[in-house]
Amino acid sequence: MIFASDNWAGASDKVMAALTTAARAGGRAYGGDDLSRGVEERLSALFEREVAVFFVGTGTAANTLGVSHFARPGGVVLCHRHAHINTDEAGGIEALGGCKLAGIDGRDGKYTADALAARLEQFPPGSVHHGQPVLASISQLTELGTVYTADEIAAIATIARNRGMAIHMDGARFAGAAAHLGVAPADLTWRAGVDVLSLGGTKTGCIAAEAVVFFDPARAADFAYRRQRTGHGFSKAWFIAAQFTAWLDDGHWLDLARHANAMGARLAAAIRSSGRARLAVEPAANEIFAILPEDVAARLRAEGAVFHPWSVETLAPEDRPSDGETLVRLITSFQTTAEAVDEFADRLAA
């Protein structure tokens, strides 16, 4: 009953097999190998256009470098108030990009185009004091397990582009979002206006496989230097390429995500019908936010369930727990079994 995070999971057998094969051979260093080039081709095919791909080892690296690439002096990055880049990356964009992060409020982990437009009013064009907005970032999945539709993304991107801003997508759980929405990856990204994507494999069955994907390769100029000087250029880059190769083969990435999502739905259904807990947010994929009586949460933990408490600040005031209740996050993964979910359901309802 481990629902702590999808980064507590191991790696899929197919991913490991590909990695083991690659490790026997080795290859040219720093991405000069065939596997690395192959992944760029596969992602170009997947996204239906030529993309520039840069491997890094963590999602924080992908976000921090991908966003910082669009930094300018006095730069301001707009994102949801509770975006991972704003609350969980130890100030990476501030430190590496020298940017200010400006949070936007919004229910269920999402912000709207209107909310972005309103926030931008606080940064009047040309004011050297306030700084200049350079990028809007959205998370897909969001930090509350919800998704943006392609139309919602396009609306946000239009507002941003009108101010000359770039659009970044934190896709640490992009696979889960794509599996849920059933929409072509291109429609969720560049066709909706996204310039740069942090594409995460780690939370969906890889060990450490993240990529910064630029939808216009011309805008990736100098990014290789940016990556290298921050120590994110792996000499044995085939190690990430091998993982991505297996991950992308035959839709393995979507299969992994679909399993996690199915387990998430199973868990959500159990909570809905439990009579003892409720969903704080309607889930789209593998992140479930639930409100439980504190004693029930304590009992479940004592019985072996592992899940994190979550800040009630992330919810709108009207959605927050009452006295005696607690907000928790439960995450399923490609390794989560139906048995584990059912055991949790049984114990919850007991």
Added chain:
Amino acid sequence: MIFASDNWAGASDKVMAALTTAARAGGRAYGGDDLSRGVEERLSALFEREVAVFFVGTGTAANTLGVSHFARPGGVVLCHRHAHINTDEAGGIEALGGCKLAGIDGRDGKYTADALAARLEQFPPGSVHHGQPVLASISQLTELGTVYTADEIAAIATIARNRGMAIHMDGARFAGAAAHLGVAPADLTWRAGVDVLSLGGTKTGCIAAEAVVFFDPARAADFAYRRQRTGHGFSKAWFIAAQFTAWLDDGHWLDLARHANAMGARLAAAIRSSGRARLAVEPAANEIFAILPEDVAARLRAEGAVFHPWSVETLAPEDRPSDGETLVRLITSFQTTAEAVDEFADRLAA
């Protein structure tokens, strides 16, 4: 006949087996797992004192973060003019630590305590204009494949410490140096005055396994934040821990290094006796710098040998190639076979 670099090699079977086992299980994220804790214990045992260990993914990350940790305003980092941190890391320490790098001349890739003392005279104490020396870095192996003895390290460290500086060792090939010298790791590091070590497994049989090792854990305060905000904190940290576990088990790391060194010695002997080439530097381990007639180098490459040209700037003027000659670097690894070396030797002498 691949002698391009030890980062062109794959990973050892033992390392991969450990990684595969770990990947089946997964574990607590961000280093909370048992394997991660275990590696810290093993390294404490290896170094004969309690050490603080921080995994990162690349040697550039280890160097950049480890050195930047000692940065102060106006900080100056002293190192050999051709140190990897000065010539091959795309300005990482400048960018992340805000420090100036001040190169020191020295034959065979090494600098002396006297040369350090002379260089320090250009940074008079208290001069806000010149900046303040904060750290001296040495590479073990050096970038020319030579080693510092424990006494040489201690002499450098004494000069540095008298100016209040920290001492960093770039140990991307520490295993090769330790195997060659046959000296206890503690004697090569903290007993000689080293404060922080970039310990590299990647070039000696791992996929991507590097660690910043602080010999005084109290001096590692805040380093976890420094690592996290630069995107170097792996969620599935067991992925590095598993590699290091196998690497350290039963002296596997030294066995891997000894093999690479033996192949290096075999290659060096072949060059010495070839009648067609000569060693530019007397090698200690697995990096061989040779001077060949240009036509011989071209022929060997045409016959399938892979090796890099090297800048003659790295040699003292009296050691440089004559007209018609070229300086090349050949590196052996744990995967190099005697057959490959012998084939090279035969073709060289032909």
Added chain:
Amino acid sequence: MIFASDNWAGASDKVMAALTTAARAGGRAYGGDDLSRGVEERLSALFEREVAVFFVGTGTAANTLGVSHFARPGGVVLCHRHAHINTDEAGGIEALGGCKLAGIDGRDGKYTADALAARLEQFPPGSVHHGQPVLASISQLTELGTVYTADEIAAIATIARNRGMAIHMDGARFAGAAAHLGVAPADLTWRAGVDVLSLGGTKTGCIAAEAVVFFDPARAADFAYRRQRTGHGFSKAWFIAAQFTAWLDDGHWLDLARHANAMGARLAAAIRSSGRARLAVEPAANEIFAILPEDVAARLRAEGAVFHPWSVETLAPEDRPSDGETLVRLITSFQTTAEAVDEFADRLAA
């Protein structure tokens, strides 16, 4: 009728006379001159303890360098949501200190110790993801022209210190606050827990005279390097020292502030009694925030009054203008005449 800002004013005659005298003589560079040393002594006397003083040229420099001096990796700086450092310095602390700024809500431009404590809960100790709070900053005067009492400062400082944080005061208008409160400077600063003060002369009668004042000189170590590498170390430092000398002589600084405050009070009284406008915030010194009918504001501007519109976001929702009204900021200075205020009052009431 110039009420745009106190930085639209010139410089006091006494300040200019001192500067002219100093400019005839010149002096040792980089603060080695007698005037510079003298200012440090005077400020030590004024603050009733030995302080370390570093001149810089702007308030943004003082704030950015003074706060960044306490930066640590993953550092978070807490301040009022509308603090100058958060909204008007183009991301200086983010860029130079690599810190995240976390805004705190609070009425009338002030935040409370309780609000600070609540905000700190979002940064749990030891969480490398969220980062670590390193400093709390307060503005005295605040950006809404109000003041903190010594007790309020002490309460905030206690909360901050319990988390190991430093306390910074943005004293761009410290003179106005001190003149209003009639409290010893020491009571408003170090005795209440302040570690570092940005002391501003520019808005109170100088040309460009700002200082970073450390109340514990030992904590100023390396600050001279920090200042120099950012280009804030003036070679002719006597140019700032001469201004501060005249400014501090015979309480000139307080006289200048008292005049500005008196003009502010006269202006506030006029607004209160006008029947056409109201105060948005009860003023303490020379910053007056008023709510006017839009047509009245337009008429006043057409008649020659100069004042800035102000963001209604800075007010609590219940304090904001109604439809057809506008929020404006009016600032008086040492140069403001009673005649100008009275003319404004007459035109407002007309």
Added chain:
Amino acid sequence: MIFASDNWAGASDKVMAALTTAARAGGRAYGGDDLSRGVEERLSALFEREVAVFFVGTGTAANTLGVSHFARPGGVVLCHRHAHINTDEAGGIEALGGCKLAGIDGRDGKYTADALAARLEQFPPGSVHHGQPVLASISQLTELGTVYTADEIAAIATIARNRGMAIHMDGARFAGAAAHLGVAPADLTWRAGVDVLSLGGTKTGCIAAEAVVFFDPARAADFAYRRQRTGHGFSKAWFIAAQFTAWLDDGHWLDLARHANAMGARLAAAIRSSGRARLAVEPAANEIFAILPEDVAARLRAEGAVFHPWSVETLAPEDRPSDGETLVRLITSFQTTAEAVDEFADRLAA
């Protein structure tokens, strides 16, 4: 007999008069005033093209911000080994621009186009490890008091431009160089290929008046944000504008420089004919480098002469002092009197 530095001098009476007048009036903040706009027009006229002008308070600020404006990831800035930006600015460009500084050797404080080309070979195009050259900087006057001719500048700029680099000129003593060469400022700058100039008034009769001058205003985009976030945007910008106005009026800047240069020539002549000392470098303007017997230097100091010792590293080996000799720097200024020079000459020859 103060020959310590031209930044020990005061300010010219005309400059102070203009400043005093401006200080009575005050004006719109942050460069919105008439004086500030006027200086931009005057400099456009002086340089015979439209330029973009940004005031800052120190030469280090001008250099650091002006050079950093051209920074890119992995950026390398090439300059003379002993350039002020490399040896006297506490690592400002490293810290603010994240660039590596790569020094070039060259006699008499100058480097040649050929030397630049040779140094660039160490940064092969496209190598992410070595980084990418982004800018070449030259000092005019150089740090050894010599000048580059327009042709020499053009030759350097051609090499730099062929690698896509920008060209910066450190003109802390540009007035002295222009006065000596008698060449139009345009010929020494943009017509020879210079993109950005640090134009210094401080060392030639101002208190604190420096400007970053972009010869193509389009390339100055975002510079205002860069200046603001580092605290270099003065609210009372007229304070610098007033100084520059007087400085530029009727060629006052060249008159000030010519006097300093004449005093430098008088001092040089005295040294040449003294029989006790010799010039280490043939001077062009107001910086005189002389080699004296150590006992003579000591005696002169005891008799009241003030001058700095200088590092012999700045000289070519064949130009260095012999045993018992010392290298010193003597600088004249607009305030230096012929009497002071003659007294020094008499005492030297005594």
